[in-house]
Amino acid sequence: MLQIKNLHTIAVDDGSAILKGLDLNIKKGEIHVIMGPNGSGKSTLANTIFANPRYEITDGSIIFEGKNINDLDTTKRARLGMFLSFQSPVELPGVSVANFLKTAKNNMTGEKINLYNFAKETNELMKKLHIPSDALDRDLNVGFSGGEKKKMEMLQLLTLNPKLAILDETDSGLDVDAIKIVRDGIKMYKNSDNAVLIITHSTKILEGLDIDYVHVLVNGKIVKTGDSSLALEIDKNGYKDYLG
Amino acid sequence: MAKTQVSIDTNIYNIKAKDESILKTYGLTEQVVREISKLKGEPDWILDIRLKGLKLFYELENPTWGPDLSMLHIEEIATYVKPNSNMERSWEDIPDEIKNTFDRLGIPEAEKKSLAGVGAQFDSEMVYHNLEEELKSKGVIYCNFDEAIFKYPELFKKYFMKAVPINDHKYIALHYALFSGGSFIYIPKGVKLDMPLQSYFRLNAPGAGQFEHTLIIVEDDASLEFIEGCSAPGYNDLNLHAGCVELFVGKNAYLRFSTIENWSRNMLNLNTKKCIVDAHGKIEWITGSFGSKISMLYPLSILNGEGATCEYTGISFAGKGQNLDTGLKVVLNAPKTNLFVDSKSISKDGGICTFRSNVDVMKNAHKANLALSCESLMLDSESKSDTIPFNDIRVDDITFSHEATIGKISDEMIFYLMSRGLDEEEAKALIVRGFAEPISKSFPVEYAVEMNRLINLELEGTIG
Numbered sequence: 001m002l003q004i005k006n007l008h009t010i011a012v013d014d015g016s017a018i019l020k021g022l023d024l025n026i027k028k029g030e031i032h033v034i035m036g037p038n039g040s041g042k043s044t045l046a047n048t049i050f051a052n053p054r055y056e057i058t059d060g061s062i063i064f065e066g067k068n069i070n071d072l073d074t075t076k077r078a079r080l081g082m083f084l085s086f087q088s089p090v091e092l093p094g095v096s097v098a099n100f101l102k103t104a105k106n107n108m109t110g111e112k113i114n115l116y117n118f119a120k121e122t123n124e125l126m127k128k129l130h131i132p133s134d135a136l137d138r139d140l141n142v143g144f145s146g147g148e149k150k151k152m153e154m155l156q157l158l159t160l161n162p163k164l165a166i167l168d169e170t171d172s173g174l175d176v177d178a179i180k181i182v183r184d185g186i187k188m189y190k191n192s193d194n195a196v197l198i199i200t201h202s203t204k205i206l207e208g209l210d211i212d213y214v215h216v217l218v219n220g221k222i223v224k225t226g227d228s229s230l231a232l233e234i235d236k237n238g239y240k241d242y243l244g
Numbered sequence: 245m246a247k248t249q250v251s252i253d254t255n256i257y258n259i260k261a262k263d264e265s266i267l268k269t270y271g272l273t274e275q276v277v278r279e280i281s282k283l284k285g286e287p288d289w290i291l292d293i294r295l296k297g298l299k300l301f302y303e304l305e306n307p308t309w310g311p312d313l314s315m316l317h318i319e320e321i322a323t324y325v326k327p328n329s330n331m332e333r334s335w336e337d338i339p340d341e342i343k344n345t346f347d348r349l350g351i352p353e354a355e356k357k358s359l360a361g362v363g364a365q366f367d368s369e370m371v372y373h374n375l376e377e378e379l380k381s382k383g384v385i386y387c388n389f390d391e392a393i394f395k396y397p398e399l400f401k402k403y404f405m406k407a408v409p410i411n412d413h414k415y416i417a418l419h420y421a422l423f424s425g426g427s428f429i430y431i432p433k434g435v436k437l438d439m440p441l442q443s444y445f446r447l448n449a450p451g452a453g454q455f456e457h458t459l460i461i462v463e464d465d466a467s468l469e470f471i472e473g474c475s476a477p478g479y480n481d482l483n484l485h486a487g488c489v490e491l492f493v494g495k496n497a498y499l500r501f502s503t504i505e506n507w508s509r510n511m512l513n514l515n516t517k518k519c520i521v522d523a524h525g526k527i528e529w530i531t532g533s534f535g536s537k538i539s540m541l542y543p544l545s546i547l548n549g550e551g552a553t554c555e556y557t558g559i560s561f562a563g564k565g566q567n568l569d570t571g572l573k574v575v576l577n578a579p580k581t582n583l584f585v586d587s588k589s590i591s592k593d594g595g596i597c598t599f600r601s602n603v604d605v606m607k608n609a610h611k612a613n614l615a616l617s618c619e620s621l622m623l624d625s626e627s628k629s630d631t632i633p634f635n636d637i638r639v640d641d642i643t644f645s646h647e648a649t650i651g652k653i654s655d656e657m658i659f660y661l662m663s664r665g666l667d668e669e670e671a672k673a674l675i676v677r678g679f680a681e682p683i684s685k686s687f688p689v690e691y692a693v694e695m696n697r698l699i700n701l702e703l704e705g706t707i708g
Contacts, residue, residue: 050659050663052659053655073662074659074662075665078663078664078665086663090654090656092674093678094681100674103664103666104664104666107665107667108664108665156664160665
């Protein structure tokens, strides 16, 4: 589904090299995890896959469902069926959750959605995620707690139902509730036709998930790939074996 | 970031009816003023006011602050344009050319939605005025301003020019020399209108000046919501709008005065508005300022009675080559008076938005309560936004808060929205509409829709 070949990126503002030849291959039905110490390029990877203009690809390619997407902008990449759950989602004053979900869904599907069905589906998803129904009228993320913001990300993930979900959870400071929300969201979303990439610092988020691959990212490159036991090992010993 | 562009149909705001006016007067001389007065068959005391206004206009200087008005040459402005139509009672009687314009602007539709009454001004004269019979029977007056001179001379004399004096500034003097058309509304004591009255102004003739006068009297315990919409199609000649609004809100009375202005980019909009509020009365100004080359607009509220309230909710949007200088003036002249201000501005492509607030809290305004909030959003780094507060406070037992924030659309917001499938232009539009939302929801629904459409129009090509 997603193939990344020899990816090199620089930060646009200071030209510094961040990813230095990264390879990754995610197939339908798989859950991948990327772990790595601070500054290894974890967040850059998520941003580069989504064409954040702050990063520039200097070499290599990103291929989604057989198509090179290096030159596509964020919008076009999203519309191919990719979703990024943000570490710190933005606040949108004056834009209600309902309006936002509807706008995003319309844009993703490229057609006017059936409002009645959409409202029904949204309500069911909100119940599953334990979001009170009056949240629909609130401005997206404005005054929301960390946990509520995560719920909004998961609600969007389930509403937009992409082919590939990338979860940027690089911050180690996530509270227990937020971690559980993300974990439950992934469980609800995951099936044999889609795929997940979790970028994280902590292993707590992985508990109870059926992880296929764990990759260790150090200094812009994947230095080791293993199964879920690798995550446990890192949890115990940290990254010291992979540094330098 | 990729450059994308959506094209939005701008036609509806750019309908130019063929200029079929039967009389057009250029420039400003005593002869012109006398001619206008004679044509209207006015009494001498009105003519005297006009001549005094004319004299003052030439004596007074342009303001020494704010936007530069030196490009305005009155001899190039058509000071009076009489459309080829007399006052009509029924929509069907309006000439097709004029009707088409209004039809396309959706005026009759608005009335169909049972707005209590509609007045429409095309160029200088009111062409259509209608008021439900039921309101007439309650003593409500809603008529063309010029007509009121003849039909309600006592009321007219009692209130005309009592809020806005002739020597206030250069362009109000000009207004009094040339005033023509506008609305006259009288709501008797205790009458509460549960449907808004609305008026629509449109400047169709190239280089035309519009000097409508709106006079609204809301007697004690009465209540009214009034909505005015203004627009002009895009011509190359400079247009001038120097209207005047005088409002009187009685004891315990309520007036909501909503304006959506959408002028063409060659318009100098120098409007003067003033409201006098008696004890426990309330004036609510709701303003959406779009278009124009220069706007200078600062409605003044004088809170003369204990517990009187002024609420101001306004939004302005300045694009390329536009200088929108807006704000408000308030005099709190009695105890326990209240002022609440919520102002927002959006500027893009080098547009300038300035918000001036001039607040006088007088010695007797004990326990007054003031809360002002000004927010501006700049869509790029060439655009400008400024908040200029001036407060003169002569009493110390008041509550006063003033918040001003200036923001930009962050790259993070755009990236987030694009990752949800919106293109860059839609992302910006969503953010801007969200910013404007607290204001647009103050308007009745048709106008809120209209405002969102205007915002989209303004945003068109932002990224191009």
